[in-house]
Amino acid sequence: MSASPSKSNVVPLFAMEHREDDALMALSREHRAAFDTLVARHQHALLRIAAKYLGDVAAAKDVCQAVFLEVYQSRHRYQPRGRFTHWLRRVLLSRCHIAARKGRLVERTRPEPGPTPSQPDELILAEERRRLVEAHVSKPSEKHREVVVLRYAGEHPLEEIADILEVPLGTVKSRLFAAMAALSDSMKEEAP
Amino acid sequence: MSDPRFDELVQWTEGEVTTRRAAELERELASSEPLRAEKAKVDALMESLSRPAPGLDAIDLRPDLWANVEATPAPRARRLPLWLSLAAGLMVMATLSFLALRGDGIREKGGQGSLTGFEAFVVRGDEVTPLGATMHVGDALGFSYRNLPGSRATELLLYGVDSRGETFWFYPAWTDASRPPDSLHIGTSNEPVRLMEAVRHALVPGRLELHAVFLTSPVSVSDAEAGRLPEHEASTLTVEVLP
Known part of the structure; x- marks a missing residue:
């Protein structure tokens, strides 16, 4: 027998995703396949945030590996509260802060391959801009940087960022605008 | 030094200016080339921040993850002070x-x-x-x-x-x-x-x-x-x- 839909059963899609994540975390205590699904669901979002934060794909990969390993090892202790994605972002940012502080990313030792000549000019320019911007993302402070990467690389609305970082919405906005200004200033300084 | 015009354009793009101010900026944008150039810079910056590095989305962490799981002992439960x-x-x-x-x-x-x-x-x-x-x-x-x-x-x-x-x-x-x-x-x-x-x-x-x-x-x-x-x-x- 299926339950008829009622207003009380309607929950926001994001909340539903959180609950599915919680269910997968519970299952993954015994079944690796459940955790595999969880990783597949979140890995690209995490990689995008970490790569933007650290400005280095290889380092982002290392950090995300460490995050998922940490989550897997703590799966028995995870308390489902319907906020898995936010918690995962917090774990990721904490790892990113540590990786950045260690100074292992002072120099980019593994440069990404440049655009291939067959790409249209527009794409080549966009790719060059991306590299330039990523080289400057480290300029704003940690607190400002994390807001920028959650907003643009993670595509989180400002309200969600406030939830993830557990700070007021007004703080998120002021950090975001200050970070963008710092980024713009930094890029202007370097411009010929 | 922060540029007030740049800051406002970022806020506008983020939907964080009043409706009235947004309408004023729309009108100004239609007639001001310098403003269009500045707005294009803001848009380009946001696009660059959103753009993933090439090949990033093709990465699959899972094979290495399971190898790491096998190789790493689980931490002990900790005593809280x-x-x-x-x-x-x-x-x-x-x-x-x-x-x-x-x-x-x-x-x-x-x-x-x-x-x-x-x-x-x-x-x-x-x-x-x-x-x-x-x-x-x-x-x-x-x-x-x-x-x-x-x-x-x-x-x-x-x-x-x-x-x-x-x-x-x-x-x-x-x-x-x-x-x-x-x-x-x-x-x-x-x-x-x-x-x-x-x-x-x-x-x-x-x-x-x-x-x-x-x-x-x-x-x-x-x-x-x-x-x-x-x-x-x-x-x-x-x-x-x-x-």
Whole structure:
């Protein structure tokens, strides 16, 4: 027998995703396949945030590996509260802060391959801009940087960022605008 | 130095200016080339921040992750330093409660015929109550043990095992996976001895077995987990952990 839909059963899609994540975390205590699904669901979002934060794909990969390993090892202790994605972002940012502080990313030792000549000019320019911007993302402070990467690389609305970082919405906005200004200033300084 | 015009364009793009100001900017944009150029810079910056590096989305972390899982030992459950925050309350409450609760429903294991035994308490904030059939995941546990004169036991291990088989060490504390501590050295006494630390582990709902193992020689917790126990007497209490 299926339950008829009622207003009380309607929950926001994001909340539903959180609950599915919680269910997968519970299952993954015994079944690796459940955790595999969880990783597949979140890995690209995490990689995008970490790569933007650290400005280095290889380092982002290392950090995300460490995050998922940490989550897997703590799966028995995870308390489902319907906020898995936010918690995962917090774990990721904490790892990113540590990786950045260690100074292992002072120099980019593994440069990404440049655009291939067959790409249209527009794409080549966009790719060059991306590299330039990523080289400057480290300029704003940690607190400002994390807001920028959650907003643009993670595509989180400002309200969600406030939830993830557990700070007021007004703080998120002021950090975001200050970070963008710092980024713009930094890029202007370097411009010929 | 921050450019006020740039800042406002960022806020506008983020939908953070008033409707009236947004309409003014729209009109200005249609007629001002410098403003269009500045707006194009803001858009380009945001696009660059959103754009992933080439090949990033093709990365699959899972094969390496499982290899890492195989290669990395799971960390031990950690002891939380509740003692510092609860010390004052515990010292007073524990003494009073202990005297008041003797013979009043304390779950005691070991029996009157045995020289050894242990008792467990639930510590919740400043409250210390005897462990009953249930406790909650956020509760801390306190213990006392009995090792009457005539007993040969000189060492104690106190630990819990949950329904998944995960072990939580209460005494001794095991906080560093690479340095397994030895059992707690104990003496004999006519009175129960209270262990003056409340310990809270990140428990999950379900059955939890509490074990006290009294030994005649020291043993490390890793040896105990491997089942390498010298001569000993053991007592067990079972409690249901509720969410």
